[in-house]
Amino acid sequence: MTKVTVDRIEVQQDGLRFGDPIGCGYHWTEPDEIDAYGDSVRRLAGKVELAVDGFERTASISEEVFAGEAADTLRDRAAKRHEESAAVRDNLRGLGRAINAYSDVLRRHREGLEQLRDHAVSAGLEVRGNQIWPPIETLPGDSTQQQADAWEADWKAYQACFETKISLRDARRASTKDLVKALADYAGVHPDKDKQKLVAAGGQQVKFGELRREAAEEAMEAVQANDAADAARSTVDALKQREQRALGELEDLANADAPADQIKAQADKVAAVHRELAEARVEAREAEATAQREQAQANRAARNLEAAEEGRPRIVAEGQPMPQASSQPVNLKDRLG
Structure with a gap:
């Protein structure tokens, strides 16, 4: 051979x-x-x-x-x-x-x-x-x-x-x-990162203490953010009232033919209050957005804790846990060949 x-x-x-x-x-x-x-x-x-x-x-x-x-x-x-x-x-x-x-x-x-x-x-x-x-x-x-x-x-x-x-x-x-x-x-x-962060679904493998602590912290932050948003809205309401009063006083001075320096001083006061009100509105919008974001995170943490206690699976994506409908992770490579 x-x-x-x-x-x-x-x-x-x-x-x-x-x-x-x-x-x-x-x-x-x-x-x-x-x-x-x-x-x-x-x-x-x-x-x-x-x-x-x-x-x-x-x-x-x-x-x-x-x-x-x-x-x-x-x-x-x-x-x-x-x-x-x-x-x-x-x-x-x-x-x-x-x-x-x-x-x-x-x-x-x-x-x-x-x-x-x-x-x-x-x-x-x-x-x-x-x-x-x-x-x-x-x-x-x-x-x-x-x-x-x-x-x-x-x-x-x-x-x-x-x-x-x-x-x-x-x-x-x-x-x-x-x-x-x-x-x-x-x-x-990011399929690769998501796959690496898969969290086991078994109740005995989930650290409930950490999940409860996370949920409590997120809830507290949501409460604080909502309080800040309420305070910002109150500030805006107070400034709106001040602006209306200042405008009313300016109108009274103009109708009474008050001296020009008084009218100018009152107009400057109105302008200052208006600028302060505009800044307060911006801060209020930012506080509202922060409150909504913190509330969403608190809700997500609460759902994660509930899912873990009931033994449902979780999958973590982009650093944030999300509920998953199926117990088997989707394999993109299998789907696409």
């Missing part, structure tokens, strides 16, 4: 080595399904565009059309919502494009595997099902030159199939990484 030694090419991750059977069957999600999902995401971005336009028009209402405290508040809120909705629109568009691009990669991958199988058949290699089998490793010592040449040609054909398979696999994996990066960039999702 004559044995020819072939250098084995180590291929990381899936363990495929030169001399192994080469799989050429497509078992990932159908590209059309991925493409349809990307289209739906982009259509959703188009619907968000309507909200972007509406908030922009509301934020740009002129003082001549709508004036006063209510108008200012409406314009401020519309401007913030415009920024938020525009960011959502852009993120949805980017994510939809990334998903559509991934569907194209899967489609090329499927076509490449089909072409690989056809090439192996045309080259005379053994193909069983969706696997291309390597030629025999040894030849009898009494083989003819014709048999040796055919055996060498089979191995060269197998090598070409192997290299094509590696190229197809690497291209698909690179595109999968690009899609995961797009998820992180556009949706704020």
